Amino acid sequence: MPTETTDALTGPARNTRPPTAQAALGVGVIVEDGQGRVLLGRHHSGTWELPGGKVDPTHESVAAAAVRELREETGLAVDAGAVEVFAMLHDVIGGINRISMGALVRLDSGVPEITEPHLISAWRWTAPEELPAPLFTPSAQILAAWRPDLALDHPPAHLLRIAGDRDGN
Template sequence: MTTDHATGPTRNTRPPTAQAALGVGVVVEDGRGRVLLGRHHSGTWELPGGKVDATHESIAAAAARELREETGLVVEEAAVDVFAMLHDVIGGINRISMAAVVRLPTGVPEVTEPHLISAWRWTALDQLPQPLFDPSAQILAAWRPELGLAPPPARLLRIAPGKSRA
């Protein structure tokens, strides 16, 4: 390993070979205890969410951004509670899904990406539509184990309350 004494080892400035995808799924709960799900054109139902930008964006900031971009619903980053990390492997790539929840007493979601989502729907927890997008099912099962969902297996790491704003 080479060392430049002014900057430290070059190992600290060279990015590792990419072998993972980092995303966030947002459970949006309304004042009636319903959750927001979108109907993807592939036929699955999913939570709002998406990739975390590689720009020093926090998980909570990514959750708020994705929610705004996909539904037009606006929440402050501080209102996002990141509660878990789920890890599975798809096609040889580590998929890391961060699970977040926000509570909105009311809200009318808009279809802002009609090429992806055909409709957003507030759904009672005892009436979840099928099939669910696997990462969304994993997040919902981590959020509310009593729902009895059986998503594909994922490693679950719970994040302690108050530690999720990083």
């Protein structure tokens, strides 16, 4: 049962305990090279996916998480100011609300490394019109939010487009 307090000026206050976590927050990073190709990793499960992962619950911004995940997974280094957070997607998997943030980074060049060989067997630059299948569901959702013209098949997700938020907050 919630613990409530009373404030003499405003009446009953809200819960004094933090809410129970009910969502997972992650970021998928579309890395676009100078030729317009995107970077995809071949997961050992057989799916192709964007670099990305969970946003740490330590006051880490979405842009900072994108920078960290990109560096950890590919060895590619970018500044948080180079990250464009463009979409928030929401779906529910296994009873958990999943919030996936779509981020875009443009690089003139870069050679990704396999830094997590237990997860990713290869990184590949791919033209958006030639995306391999199967795509990891959150990656497909993010790519479809970025380029609806690609007509990617993916489970439905609620989409909120974010415009002009270059700092990832």
